């Protein structure tokens with residue numbers, strides 16, 4: 443990959459509305475930054491488990507887990523995952539449910555589903571070896587532009603760029619790019635900058651150095667410019683307001699959603715339902731319930747949801763409380779109930795599967811954050827304490 447642009451324009455002087463994909467690349471400044479970044483990385487790189495391996499499969503797992511997730515959260519998941527699935531064949535052969543179980547708590551479960559599907563493609567179509575080229579990597583499920591660049595450069599030493607929030611922040615400040623990074627043309631400009639800076643030896647280390655600098659020194663709110671290897675030539679620092687960059691358009695509005703879920707027990711077994719594949723929390727298990735309609739009371743919404751989706755009628759109900767959960771574009775308020783009696787046979791609509799399970803078996807199923815919080819609220823981390831509370835509640839209702 444070769445950047446052919448000459449250096450003429452100062453990207454920091456771009457006018458609003460300017461087509462940033464046409465802006466020119468400050469090659470000399472990037473070349474200086476490149477040398478300083480690699481030198482800094484050699485002395486300061488954190489010792490992370492995925493940096494001790496050259497195995498493309500292990501690097502792929504780490505890059506997938508690291509999407510939207512902090513490094514210290516990922517480390518124990520990465521270790522457990524590789525102990526259970528040490529190579530792409532073992533992952534491809536596994537039940538998806540087991541993959542979900544190892545992913546429980548990491549969130550964004552579509553990553554686990556895509557990883558599993560992509561592992562099967564690698565075994566079937568690539569004889570068990572991850573392809574090296576970005577174009578081929580991007581044909582695999584769940585591998586987008588960033589992950590393809592990360593794998594190609596870090597695992598295979600190819601001169602391929604990657605752009606994430608850290609890279610944008612460092613480059614926006616270093617070059618004082620004062621354009622809205624919510625605009626596609628501006629993001630494309632960062633891809634071009636990242637492609638220009640990655641040319642040369644050690645492309646994987648260079649990409650990791652950029653991300654590492656953004657994660658540890660050039661942080662969103664308080665960049666530690668005194669400790670930064672780019673400080674001498676940093677235009678954002680020279681302008682005196684590095685923390686104001688990058689400029690971002692207003693955040694997408696978060697939609698508020700209210701929903702209900704119920705613990706429904708019959709003859710010592712609890713009803714669990716599995717969501718359809720795809721979409722939010724796709725394929726995961728949860729307590730039955732559903733979203734409330736506008737203006738609907740939670741208990742009425744629960745009766746309606748259970749009748750519509752499962753053909754069940756609750757004959758007694760106790761409010762256990764509520765939990766909140768924030769998704770990327772959705773703020774969920776979940777009202778949690780204990781069903782104290784149920785009639786009808788399950789007629790399933792809208793769920794992929796249902797099971798009557800012991801509380802501990804239910805707690806062990808792969809489920810998302812809201813269900814985990816609901817189970818904690820119900821005391822299901824300790825099934826016996828939950829049962830005694832339920833017995834007590836039933837007694838009070840009958841008395």
Ligand code: SF4
Nearest residue numbers: 660667670673676684
């Ligand atoms: S000098 Fe400061 S603002 Fe510039 S890249 Fe370094 S940490 Fe970021």
